[in-house]
Amino acid sequence: MAAWRVSLATLCLLSLFLVRTTALDADHDAWDAWVATCLPAQPADSGARLRAGVQGGGDEDDVMATPLRPREMAAMHRVLRQDAKRQDMANRVLHILGHRPDRLAHCSVVFLVNFMPDADLDALKPSFVAENVRGALRARKTFHWASLAPLPVFYNDVLPYASLTEPRDPWRPKLFEFMREATSGCLDAVCAALALNSHAWEIVDPPIIFVAAKPDELNSYSPFQTMARHNASCTGLSVFLVDALRAAGVPSRIAGVPHWNKGVTVCPGGDADAPCGNHNWVEVFVDGGWHFLDQRGAHNELDRGWFFPADTNLQVPAGKDGAQTNHSIFSSSWAPGEVLLKLDPHAYASFSPFSHFPMVWDWAARSVPAWESVAFYHRGRKGRAAPGLADAMDSFDDLLCDDGFACADEEEAKSDPAPRRIKTFNKATALTISCESWT
Numbered sequence: 001m002a003a004w005r006v007s008l009a010t011l012c013l014l015s016l017f018l019v020r021t022t023a024l025d026a027d028h029d030a031w032d033a034w035v036a037t038c039l040p041a042q043p044a045d046s047g048a049r050l051r052a053g054v055q056g057g058g059d060e061d062d063v064m065a066t067p068l069r070p071r072e073m074a075a076m077h078r079v080l081r082q083d084a085k086r087q088d089m090a091n092r093v094l095h096i097l098g099h100r101p102d103r104l105a106h107c108s109v110v111f112l113v114n115f116m117p118d119a120d121l122d123a124l125k126p127s128f129v130a131e132n133v134r135g136a137l138r139a140r141k142t143f144h145w146a147s148l149a150p151l152p153v154f155y156n157d158v159l160p161y162a163s164l165t166e167p168r169d170p171w172r173p174k175l176f177e178f179m180r181e182a183t184s185g186c187l188d189a190v191c192a193a194l195a196l197n198s199h200a201w202e203i204v205d206p207p208i209i210f211v212a213a214k215p216d217e218l219n220s221y222s223p224f225q226t227m228a229r230h231n232a233s234c235t236g237l238s239v240f241l242v243d244a245l246r247a248a249g250v251p252s253r254i255a256g257v258p259h260w261n262k263g264v265t266v267c268p269g270g271d272a273d274a275p276c277g278n279h280n281w282v283e284v285f286v287d288g289g290w291h292f293l294d295q296r297g298a299h300n301e302l303d304r305g306w307f308f309p310a311d312t313n314l315q316v317p318a319g320k321d322g323a324q325t326n327h328s329i330f331s332s333s334w335a336p337g338e339v340l341l342k343l344d345p346h347a348y349a350s351f352s353p354f355s356h357f358p359m360v361w362d363w364a365a366r367s368v369p370a371w372e373s374v375a376f377y378h379r380g381r382k383g384r385a386a387p388g389l390a391d392a393m394d395s396f397d398d399l400l401c402d403d404g405f406a407c408a409d410e411e412e413a414k415s416d417p418a419p420r421r422i423k424t425f426n427k428a429t430a431l432t433i434s435c436e437s438w439t
């Protein structure tokens with residue numbers, strides 16, 4: 001009798017295990033179908049191809065312009081079938097996009113909807129999502145550099161209509177027109193990224209400027225809110241610039257720290273002290289790899305900003321269970337990092353998947369997937385500089401006294417063309433200022 005009970009229990013456990021692994025396999029197969037259908041000529045090393053001047057767009061985009069075969073469509077849609085709301089959203093969006101959307105459109109809809117935050121599924125209309133997809137596809141067709149971005153990077157860092165938890169705006173058409181004009185002299189994505197970091201702000205008159213927010217104040221304004229205010233703090237400026245870049249087909253996302261890790265001498269009261277406040281900035285995928293931009297910063301160059309490398313070098317890995325979350329560096333994502341590393345191991349090689357993008361103004365939020373990016377910023381350390389970050393490292397000493405922000409004295413400040421930088425020079429505090437807490 002006892003033996004019979006034991007084997008019954010084993011059988012139950014075994015069947016539970018089987019049901020569970022079958023469900024996981026189903027997820028896995030369904031996603032494999034999306035990958036097979038939506039990344040036709042999956043490059044082993046897209047970054048190297050780009051650096052070598054091989055165009056990622058051409059052939060790939062010809063394939064992506066073909067319609068899906070019914071069998072492919074059925075296989076791909078299995079990924080949504082586990083979630084009735086997502087399936088319904090995708091079907092409605094596809095219906096709006098027309099009778100037979102091409103492969104890229106179809107793949108974009110399934111990717112976007114599959115990884116949409118739950119709150120958006122309830123709040124957004126299918127027409128909003130459809131317009132966003134149309135706008136992203138138009139950007140990929142219009143801008144030469146946009147079609148060179150690897151497809152996984154397009155899906156994750158151009159296609160999404162939002163970065164964090166900011167209100168959702170239909171910004172594509174308005175930003176597209178303006179940003180096309182602002183990048184009209186550009187032949188590549190580096191030029192486009194820098195042109196937009198200089199000129200995107202002029203979409204309203206007077207242009208959008210930096211104004212610090214109080215610590216922990218809700219500051220992830222939507223692009224239309226920032227345009228209406230003509231100002232925002234670092235987070236609002238980052239959200240706006242990411243959308244401006246995406247409107248022009250430049251892959252981009254938000255990076256940031258919950259708190260600067262300056263230690264007890266600078267912040268005796270802990271993270272709540274102003275110099276240990278949060279900061280956000282922008283990352284772009286250009287020239288075959290990720291680089292950062294100091295939004296509306298004093299020096300409009302890739303991989304140069306007042307916080308790098310001195311402040312970023314003090315940040316630490318988030319650690320097991322995120323014990324050091326407050327003092328790490330993160331980059332936002334649409335899909336979870338684990339998924340993206342499989343889609344394009346090269347493009348995301350310097351980043352580790354993290355459960356969520358921490359936002360000090362909404363600390364409990366878990367809706368934004370993220371990368372932990374400390375390794376990427378620490379590459380500039382000890383002469384082991386990565387290409388691009390090397391120059392910034394060389395000019396580190398200059399940076400402290402050459403950055404308009406850190407070193408503007410009162411006279412310079414008055415004539416500073418970038419009014420957000422006006423701050424009386426004080427070397428000790430200039431190095432410890434953080435965006436949200438600087439008042």
Ligand SMILES: *[C@@H]1O[C@H](CO)[C@@H](O)[C@H](O)[C@H]1NC(C)=O
Nearest residue numbers: 209210211228229230231232
């Ligand atoms: C920023 O915008 C807000 C809202 O429109 C306004 O009240 C405030 O005066 C602006 N700040 C500056 C410095 O322009």
Ligand SMILES: *[C@@H]1O[C@H](CO)[C@@H](O)[C@H](O)[C@H]1NC(C)=O
Nearest residue numbers: 216258259271326359360363
């Ligand atoms: C991390 O920062 C958040 C937001 O400022 C704060 O609420 C939390 O207490 C901090 N956690 C630790 C361990 O200091």
